[in-house]
Each structure stands twice: as C-alpha cells, then as structure tokens.
Amino acid sequence: MSASLPDETIDPNAPVANMDYFMALEFKETICPVVQRYTDGLLAGKIIGHRCSQCGLVYVPPRGYCPIDVLETTEEDEVELADRGIVTNYTVVTPVQYYGQEATEPFAKVSVLLDEPGGMLSLQDVLEVPVEQVRIGMRLEAVWVPESDRTVEEIGNRSWGSADGCILGWRATGEPDVPPDQFNDRVF
C-alpha cells in the first residue's frame, strides 16, 4: 500500500466549505432468535418478556440474559405481559424542524411499567391525551395496530422497549392515578 501525497492545490488555511448532501442507506439486520420470539408475539398481539428466575425482573423485549444475575434466560422464562400499565416517567419533545421532522407540535414520549407480571416499554406515544395532561402515575392501555397492518420492520436487536409497528400508542384508561410509592421500587 502506498500513502497518497497531500494535494498541494488545497490551501490548508482556506475557510471550511460546507455543502448539503442527503444520502440514504439501506441495510438489513438479522434478528436474533430471542428478539424474533418477541416480534412474532407482537404480530400476534402479545407482548413477550423474560422473567429472571433469580431476581424476578421482567425484561421486554427479552434479552436472553439477566445482566444483574449474569444468568441466561430462555423460552422457559417467557412470560406474556399485560398491555396495560402506568406512566413512570415521560419527556415532552418540542420538535425542531430539521430535515425529515414531521411533527410540528410538542408531544410526549412515556415509559410504561406494565401491570403484573411487569416489564417496561420506553419511548411510547400517548394518544388522545393533551401533552400537558401527561403525568406520572397515569394508567394507560395499548392501542394495537390492526393485525393485518402490523409490521416489525422497525424493531432490531437493539430496539429495547420498542413495539413500533404493532402498538400505535397508549391511551388513558380513565382509572385513578397510581401513587408513585406503589411502583418506585419496580422501576429500573
């Protein structure tokens, strides 16, 4: 290999020039079997998690291990999770109008602690609730995409907590809020 010589026609002291350049990259990721079980579940309207037999924590999507106990989890540890839960935290996003941004109004992304046996889905959309009314302790239920329209194309091996393409978002159940002291120690 030979190193190329510096191009002497380029003035190193010239100001930096910028240009707009948009490109698209397409790639396909092979989904690992443990995530495949999760995506198959979503397509069938089920949220699948793994419950660690040692500490009892529920991982969704399943990881195939519990990082706390350094323990492998398998299909034997699978649990079907509730599609209802509690808002444990949220972020209100005020959209900056960068290229490709479709949202124009502030919107909320919430983490939902699922009812027993547990598990947490993060970065979920809230439907039908004004953003200023989103709050911790609020009870929500999943709004599923109609079965024939579901897709898991957006879910990859690193999509922790995502149900994009299968769960449209979450709407308020109208039940009373749950006080934080009832779920603080279940959030991780």
Ligand SMILES: [Zn+2]
């Ligand atoms: Zn564990």
